[in-house]
Structures are given as C-alpha cells and as structure tokens.
Amino acid sequence: MIDSHIHGVNPQLQDDRNLGSFLNNPRQCAEVLKTEMLRSGITEVLAMGTAKISDQDPLGIHGLLELSEHLAGIHLVGVADPRRITSSHLERVEVVLKTGKVKALKAYLGYLPYGPDHLNYIGYIHLAAKYHLPFIMHTGRTSSSRAKLAYTHPTMIDDIATDFPMVNFVMAHFGQPWFDTAAEIIRKNTNVWADFSGLFSTRELSLMNKAPDDFLETWAKRIEFAYQMSEKPEKFLYGSNWPHIPMKLYKDTIAQMIPTEHHKGFFGENARALFKLFKTSPLDKTLQD
Numbered sequence: 001m002i003d004s005h006i007h008g009v010n011p012q013l014q015d016d017r018n019l020g021s022f023l024n025n026p027r028q029c030a031e032v033l034k035t036e037m038l039r040s041g042i043t044e045v046l047a048m049g050t051a052k053i054s055d056q057d058p059l060g061i062h063g064l065l066e067l068s069e070h071l072a073g074i075h076l077v078g079v080a081d082p083r084r085i086t087s088s089h090l091e092r093v094e095v096v097l098k099t100g101k102v103k104a105l106k107a108y109l110g111y112l113p114y115g116p117d118h119l120n121y122i123g124y125i126h127l128a129a130k131y132h133l134p135f136i137m138h139t140g141r142t143s144s145s146r147a148k149l150a151y152t153h154p155t156m157i158d159d160i161a162t163d164f165p166m167v168n169f170v171m172a173h174f175g176q177p178w179f180d181t182a183a184e185i186i187r188k189n190t191n192v193w194a195d196f197s198g199l200f201s202t203r204e205l206s207l208m209n210k211a212p213d214d215f216l217e218t219w220a221k222r223i224e225f226a227y228q229m230s231e232k233p234e235k236f237l238y239g240s241n242w243p244h245i246p247m248k249l250y251k252d253t254i255a256q257m258i259p260t261e262h263h264k265g266f267f268g269e270n271a272r273a274l275f276k277l278f279k280t281s282p283l284d285k286t287l288q289d
C-alpha cells in the first residue's frame, strides 16, 4: 500500500512546532516511521521536502535522502520555491531532477503567498512537464493562521490544469472544505488528481472511534459525496499527512469511506501509475543481466 502524502522532514513553514522533534533526526525519524508503516500495512510513501531551500539543496530533499538511507520505500517530493526563480536556481533544480530521484514537485500554496497561477511557478511547471513529474499542490485549509487561504482554493488548480494540460496536478487534502469544487475540477480535467490526506485531525479521529459523532459523520458524508460526484475513482490517492496524524487510525478511518471495490486503486495502483513507481521484478533483473 502506498501513502502518497507524508512529511519526512520538518516543512519549515509557519507553526510547525507541533510536529515531532524526531523529524530533525533522519535516523530517529526512520525508526518511528518504520513502526507506523508496518502497523498500518504501508510499504511505500511519498515524502514531502522542506521549504528551507538553499543553493546546495534547491528542492529541499537532503533530509529525505538521508531518511531513505535508513528506510526503504521512501519516494522523494521536491519543493518548488516560488521565492527563487533565477535561471541559475532553476538550473540547479534541473540538475537534481535529472538524477531521477524526485518523483514529484510540491507547492506549499497559501503557506507561501503565491497562487499556482503566479508567474513565479511557471519555470517549475515547465520543468514538471519536461521531466514528466506530477505537481502536488497544497489546497484548502491550512494549519497556520498566518497562511493565506485565497491561494489555496481548488478553483486555482482548474486554472493551471487548463493552461498546462501536459502536467498532472494533485490537489493535496482534496481542497478541504471545498470538496465539491475540487470534485468538479477532477470531473472536468483529465490531468487533475486529489489525495485524501489530512481530512481529520488526531482529535477528531479519536472522537470518532469513541462514539458516533454527528458532526464528523456529516463531514465524512460530504467527502464521500464529492468523491462520487467526480465520477473518477481512478483520480484519488490515499495519503495521511503523517506525522500530523497516527497512520493506522487514519488509514482505517479512510478505508471505511471508500467503496471496497476501489481499494486496490485508491491505496496503491492509482499512485503507482501517476508517480510511475514501478518495482523491479526478479524477471526484469534477469532481462537486464
């Protein structure tokens, strides 16, 4: 099973203080993450990079590279920083992309005050097209009051998805709470996906597990309705947003919202196809030899 949205390093955005300090120590993080993955049956994850970008680390993935030395099954997502758009920076980004180590780009919309249609993202969108990389964009609710919601509305994704049909875009968090808008954008465009990460907080998960909760049931129904409304189950990816939430509890909760016949795609095959996560089978090895 694939979790298409976790954080393997501190994103270094506003209000990250609640995330575990283990995120700053790759070896320790690998231990914690491994336990969570084993408990929840997750074998592969897409881990988001940090927004703390430097010339030496133009996509914020150095911490993740270290993490992946300690734990198998980590796929790297590089951060597209709209504050850095010089041609020399984009050249450094391209050097990293050429290594093939990065499986997708990420835009922290709202946390950084730039909409996806901002000119400063164009260079990154072109690189995503050139290297056939999906572009994951934060959409909807933010964990920080200093982030700006206007830049996170899913309608903005329709705008760029229409203008750049050669790039696949992922709306992280399914545009919450604008689920119906996000669903309509998936329904209309062939190049838009959504992940189900971060739709419930840890507090909400434990409330739901203690006793039925009217508000949270209505919330879940709204998400399920939008999922159906899109008419494209193949465009949805499982994601947790760990370590914001415990992996197993979140996975078990979300599994109840997705029709059983869609589980294979939702929990793995859709992500495998989108991010091109093909395993080398023993047969492939024989062929190469």
Ligand SMILES: [Zn+2]
Residues within 6 Å of the ligand: 005, 006, 007, 048, 197, 241
């Ligand atoms: Zn996240």
